[in-house]
Amino acid sequence: MKRGLLIYPSTTPRGNNAFGWFREAAACYGMELEVLFYDSSGAGALAGAPAWTPDFVLMRGYNTALSRWYEAQGVTVVNSTDSMILCRDKYRCSEVLAAAGVPVPGALSLAEAEGGAAFPFILKLNYGSKGENVFLIGNEREYREALEACRMEEQHRLEELSRGITEFGETPEEVAYGCTPVLQEFIASSRGRDIRVWVTGDEVAGHVLRYNDRSFKSNFAAGGSFRQIPLPPEAASTALAAARAAGLFFAGVDLLFDGHGGFKVCEINGNAGFRTASSDIPDALFRALSRASGQSA
Template sequence: RRFVIKPIDGSCGVNVFLVNCRDEYDHAIKSAGPNAMIQRYIASSSGRDLRVWTVGEHTVGCVMRHSSSSFRSNYAQGGSASVCALSDDAARMAVSAARCLGLEFAGVDLLFTPEGGFTVCEVNGNAGFRTLSAVDRHSPILRRLFEYITDRYVQ
């Protein structure tokens, strides 16, 4: 069986490995470091995912990331991105995942399941939005984030 190994504190798809055999496993564990985690590989989402940004109880941006050369779709790893519409189910899942972790701002990566739905790949509490800024210059993400902070914390 194939699976993914990555560091629990990683970012940008660095040291994320698709493991097919024992030699790849040994290399991946050594490279990912002592705090590695193993994830199920979802072939139906290979090379594509959704990055959804959440602020409070709302989604504020979404891009589809894709790569034709890697199972990883990260923009930082050479993947491409395009703005995409977000289904209600995907939006609820992203907000719920961020809420479960107590995050007021997050980047939630959703993978495509074989059944046509989504599953959470990871939740980033320190999510950048370079990808969204690159493909949508009119994104409201900064305005929505500052409005949230002002409404919630500034008296």
């Protein structure tokens, strides 16, 4: 029997239903799973780590020191440290996807935008999630207000880091980099709607249409809704290509409608939640792990 670790940051509520879902899915494929929590960015900060070496580790947070430590022991880490670092960096990830031929909205760094950017556009923090600190900018006043909000968020994240919370960076320099604004092309044809596609291994594991009639943001955490729709073949192929280009084994890919029957990858998440999933994501994940490890299902 293969044994693995499911590792979360210590800020995760202990009553999280996902713990049981992951354990049950692992058992269906003959795997044993233990849930652990880390308290800081140090590799030695994993409280209650077992004496045995796991066959695999599922990282449900950003702790590069810890994930690299396990990789150095020859342990399979999902997702790999390098792929998680890449996907956390929205600007760099956009560059990598574009270079691989994956369609993405145009993006500019703040320095590149000094020469001027055409309104409207999206402004977001380089590190962020759940639709937080994402702004639709239509004029200079909104631009200045969004930049000020980014500066305030940086101060908040630095205060969090001083208390040992490393969700948005493990050093002050990384926090500052993560709070650097990124300007992204606004795809008006996808205002308030996108398709979230979950990828496990080389398969689409689930998908939903996310929509919000009151906002340009479709995120469920930001007040959006969701419903089932047939997944267009081009959406599936685009999501798979994005996960492959980013090196992710497990991914949540957010697809924008480009207005011409195709899709552009807004973002790709290596630590994607799945409350709105159209299928059993933990089961799909462990099925993919079982295949990858050569086990029979």
